[in-house]
Amino acid sequence: MAAQAVLRSSAPARLLSGSFYIRKGVLASWQHYQSRRPFSNEKVLVELDESTVMKMKNPPVNSLSLDVLTEFSISLEKLEIDRGCRGVILTSAFPKIFSAGLDITEMCGKSAEHYAAFWRAVQEMWLKLYGSNMVTIAAINGSSPAGGCLMAMCCDYRIMADNPKFAIGLNETQLGIVAPFWFKETMVNTVGNRVTEQSLQLGQMYPAPDALKIGLVDKLVTEEKVQSTAVAAMSQWLAVPDHARQITKSIMRKPTIDNLVKHREADINNFVSFITKDSIQKSLQVYMDRLKQKK
Numbered sequence: 001m002a003a004q005a006v007l008r009s010s011a012p013a014r015l016l017s018g019s020f021y022i023r024k025g026v027l028a029s030w031q032h033y034q035s036r037r038p039f040s041n042e043k044v045l046v047e048l049d050e051s052t053v054m055k056m057k058n059p060p061v062n063s064l065s066l067d068v069l070t071e072f073s074i075s076l077e078k079l080e081i082d083r084g085c086r087g088v089i090l091t092s093a094f095p096k097i098f099s100a101g102l103d104i105t106e107m108c109g110k111s112a113e114h115y116a117a118f119w120r121a122v123q124e125m126w127l128k129l130y131g132s133n134m135v136t137i138a139a140i141n142g143s144s145p146a147g148g149c150l151m152a153m154c155c156d157y158r159i160m161a162d163n164p165k166f167a168i169g170l171n172e173t174q175l176g177i178v179a180p181f182w183f184k185e186t187m188v189n190t191v192g193n194r195v196t197e198q199s200l201q202l203g204q205m206y207p208a209p210d211a212l213k214i215g216l217v218d219k220l221v222t223e224e225k226v227q228s229t230a231v232a233a234m235s236q237w238l239a240v241p242d243h244a245r246q247i248t249k250s251i252m253r254k255p256t257i258d259n260l261v262k263h264r265e266a267d268i269n270n271f272v273s274f275i276t277k278d279s280i281q282k283s284l285q286v287y288m289d290r291l292k293q294k295k
């Protein structure tokens with residue numbers, strides 16, 4: 001029930017509405033006490049040290065299952081209403097993998113109701129992260145295909161481990177599926193139209209150095225320095241007055257967010273009718289089999 005309640009609330013209210021601050025003020029004291037403690041979730045750890053760090057921990061590859069997405073949205077919502085938290089670093093608990101993207105098993109052989117619930121959870125994660133009032137920094141400590149890349153692109157700043165074996169991109173077409181319009185818009189807002197057009201059609205994954213060249217990530221550092229560099233970047237971003245930074249972020253992102261909010265139900269219906277097609281189910285199955293065979 002709690003998960004559903006959170007999943008129905010919408011992120012733009014956080015980024016765009018003044019009432020958010022009133023709510024923050026009223027609830028601040030007990031929330032401050034509550035949320036300054038680390039959360040002990042199963043698959044999304046929230047550590048409150050020098051900086052607030054959200055660590056995805058869904059072995060083996062941090063695929064974004066319905067559970068992970070739900071837990072992620074709830075954790076982010078908790079931080080969002082915590083006045084003591086102005087910024088969050090998003091990373092992975094595992095070396096070498098940031099996130100393998102959406103959990104393909106959630107999109108195979110399930111009911112239409114399941115697909116609809118799953119897709120709503122994907123949308124909610126995006127609305128909350130892309131629409132966050134907080135400074136969000138992705139510490140990309142490994143590969144990050146598709147939904148993993150989307151999460152990273154939702155952040156304000158991206159630091160990636162400097163290893164050409166780690167790649168990032170929206171590779172959906174390689175699976176025989178299509179990145180929806182709001183994935184596309186997030187990428188356009190990050191790297192521009194021309195690069196997005198080519199990347200999406202080819203389903204291109206960019207090794208870290210190439211990701212830096214096209215502006216998909218902002219900085220490369222050695223694997224060991226990813227998190228400390230994120231902490232340093234966070235202090236830089238937090239030196240800017242919150243209200244000015246938040247309004248600017250909102251001006252930049254509002255049209256993209258509004259577009260999904262407006263078409264949210266149609267987007268769910270589109271996803272369900274697309275993913276239930278036999279040909280798409282077959283493509284996903286072939287892709288999964290190939291993943292398993294590569295060992």
Ligand SMILES: CCCCC/C=C\CCCC/C=C/C(=O)SCCNC(=O)CCNC(=O)[C@H](O)C(C)(C)COP(=O)(O)OP(=O)(O)OC[C@H]1O[C@@H](n2cnc3c(N)ncnc32)[C@H](O)[C@@H]1OP(=O)(O)O
Pocket residue numbers: 060061063097099100101102103104105143145146147148171172175177178179180270271274275288291292295
């Ligand atoms: C016209 C309108 C359109 C409307 C919308 C329509 C369509 C919907 C679009 C949906 C958008 C989709 C977004 C996505 O995110 S799809 C997921 C894409 N992800 C990938 O392609 C990543 C695949 N995985 C990998 O490339 C590699 O696993 C790796 C992440 C680079 C890690 O490599 P490695 O360390 O070598 O691990 P393994 O490959 O051995 O994998 C370990 C086990 O994990 C399983 N696995 C991997 N990825 C996933 C995944 N995304 N979901 C579920 N399971 C995954 C893999 O099969 C291995 O399992 P096993 O141990 O049981 O063999």
